[in-house]
Amino acid sequence: MTTADVPNPVAVEQYLLDLQDRLCAALAEADGGGEFREDAWQRANGGGGRSRVLEDGALFEKGGVNFSHVHGDALPATASASRPELAGRGFQAMGVSLVMHPHNPYVPTSHMNVRFFIAEKAGCAPVWWFGGGFDLTPYYGFDEDVRHWHRNARTACAGFGTEDEDAEALHARLKHACDRYFHLKHRDEPRGVGGVFFDDLNAWGFARSFAFMRSVAEHYLPGYLPLLARRRDTPYGQRERDFQCYRRGRYVEFNLVYDRGTLFGLQSGGRTESILMSLPPQVSWRYDWQPEPGSPEARLYEHYLVPRDWLAESD
Secondary structure, eight states, X not given: OOGGGSOOHHHHHHHHHHHHHHXXXXXXXXXXXXXXXXXXXXXXXXXXXXXXXXXXXXXXXXXXXXXXXXXXXXXXXXXXXXXXXXXXXXXXXXXXXXXXXESSTTSOEXXXXXXXXXXXXXXXOOEEEEEEEEEEEOSSOOHHHHHXXXXXXXXXXXXXXXXXXXXXXXXXXXXXXXXXXXXXXXXXXXXXXXXXXXEEEOTTOHXXXXXXXXXXXXXXXXXXXXXXXXXXXXXXXXXXXXXXXXXXXXXXXXXXXXXXXXXXXXXXXXXHHHHGGGSOSSOOOOTTOOOOTTSHHHHIIIIISSOOOGGGSOO
C-alpha cells in the first residue's frame, strides 16, 4: 500500500469543512436575501458538528448544510448487525449533508451528501469506505432541467472508469443505484428524478475513492444553480403551493423511514435537530388524493416519476 492509499481521516475532515463553507457561500448568494446561521454542537459520546440553516430567504424557504464528525469506541448494535466485522471496533463517521427547499414550487428541492466512515481495531487493518451522491425532487418538472441534472451527474463520473467498467457504465450503475435507493417501497414510487448514489466505496483504494467523492461534491452546484436561475421567477398560486406541500410529504416519509443517514444519526446518539434538518417547514398529507387526469400535477407522476434514460433523449 502506498502512502497515498493509507486512509487519512484528517484530510477528509479538512476537505469537508471547506466544502461546507463554499456551499453555504454559493447558496446564500443564489438566495439573494437569506443567510445561514451556524449552530455548533458536541456529541456526548464523541465528536460534534456544525449545522448551518437558512430560513425564510428570498428563494429558499428552508435549507441546511450540515457537517458532522462523530466517533466512539463501538458502533451501536443496530449499525453493526449487517456488518459483524465492525463489532468491537472504534469508529469515525464524517460527512456533509445538504437539503434545499425553495419557496417556489417550480424550483425543485435538491439533496447532496458525501461521507466517510472508518472503523479501527488494534492489530487489524482498518475497515473504511466513502459514500454519497445527489438527487433532485421536482414538483413541476421540465425536461431540459432533468437532462441538465443527469448530464452533470455523468460529468462527475468522467475519468473514473476502470478496465472492467468505463465511466459511462459507472454512471449508469450509480444512476440505477440512486433510483433504487430513493424509492418509497410502501408507495411504490420514486422520491424524485434521481441523480447518482454510491456507498461502501473502497475497491479503488483511498486516494482514488477520495477523489471520486470530491468529484461528486464539486458537481452539485453546477447541477443545481442553473435550475434556480431558470425557475425562481416562475409565477405560481395556491394550487401549486398545495401540491408542493403534498409532495413534500413523500420527502418526509422517505427520510424518516428509509434514509440511512437519518437512521444512523439517531441510533448513534447524534444531535436530533441537525439530523432532522432535512425536513421541510410546510408539509401536508391528503387521504387517498389523486391528481386530476391531464393536469400538470398528473404529469409529474406520468412523465417524471417513472424510470427513464434521460441522457438518451434529445432537447
